[in-house]
Amino acid sequence: MTRSAIFVGCAALPEGDGDEAAVLPALADLGFTVSWAAWDSAADFASADIVVLRAAWDYPERREEFLSWCEDVPGLSNPAAVVRWNTDKAYLGELLDAGVPAVPVEIVPPGEKPRWPKKPFVVKPSVGAGGRGAARFSSAGADAEQHLRALHDEGRTGLVQPYQSSVDTQGEIAVTYFGGVYSHAFTKFAPLESSMDTSGLYREERLAAAVPAPEVRAVAEDALDAACGLLGILRAELLYARVDLVRGDDGRPLVLELELTEPSLGFRHADAGAPLRFASAVRQQLA
Structure with missing residues (x-):
């Protein structure tokens, strides 16, 4: 049986950044034809058996339009309800409340002021991707206030x-799951001072294959379980997930982000079996 899949990019990267190159033949081996299309293009997404979010990295500037599109697409992975929850980093507060070890976060809506940390800190938009709009500050002061004010002025x-x-x-370690099952991990070095990619959508990164320490993998598993509990779904309902972790000052692993929308999955830095595992997970979503 031949099945069709559409991988979703954006106008600047309609065919992604090349990371999925090895996935296409793995899917073809299982009888899938795969095409790419930008999410806001005229492609017939409803005709595909499955539509997989991959490089829709321009959504932060058009989030409501993007979410409306997600809700109209049958066969979307990950599902629209997951995307709505995950595209606002306020979910980090929910994970903290659920007992997941994570980097502390203060959410600051327009019109409100934060309690500035006593140590260096980062200010970023709650809806954002690729490091856009994020900046590091050594202490509270006019620069941090101006940066936050600029975000607020944009609503x-x-x-x-x-x-x-x-x-x-x-750096960070990204722990990747397909169909709720661990696949592989890789490290990411993406300083906030690094330049943007030529697409202008994400900061340039240095990636390398990694094996997560047991305590890192345990926290990643806890984060994924907690997220699924909050969403009322099974882990198997997530085609893909990536948990980004860092070490805190005491050396313990902390969740920095939980990527369930359109994460880069690091196939270029994974073992040769990773594309096969992903292809199998795609097929499982249609079972």
Whole structure:
């Protein structure tokens, strides 16, 4: 049986950034034909058996339009309800409330002022991707206030988080799951001072294959379980998930972000079996 899949990009990257190159033949081996289309294009998404969000990285500037599109697409992975919850980083507060070890976060809507941390911190929009709109500050002052004010002037809610210095030496570790099952991990070095990619959608990163320490993987599992509990779904209902973690000042792993919408999955830095596992997970979503 031949089935069709559409991988979803955006106008600037209608065929993604190349990370999924090895996935296409793996899906073809299972009888899938795969095409790419920008989410806001005239493609016939309803005709596909499954529509997979991959590089829709321009959604922050058009979130409500993007969410409306998601809700109109049958066979979307991950589902629209997951996307709505996950595209606002206020979910980090819900994970903290659920007992997940995560980087502390203060959500600052327009018109409100934060309690500035005593140590270096990051200010970023609650709806954002690729590091756009994020900045690090060594202390409270006019620069941080101006940055937050600029977000508020655009009608955007801000997030304030203490900066984790381990990012400078160890980077982040991204733990990846397909169909709720662990697949692989990779490290990411993406300093906030690094330049933007030529697409203008994300900061340039250095990635490398990694094996997560047991305590890192345990926190990632807890985060995924908690998210599914909050969403009222099974882990198997998520085609993909990526948990980004950093080490806190005491060395313990902390969730920095939980990516359920359109994360890069690091296939170029994974073992040869990762594309096969992803293809199998795609098929499982249609079972």
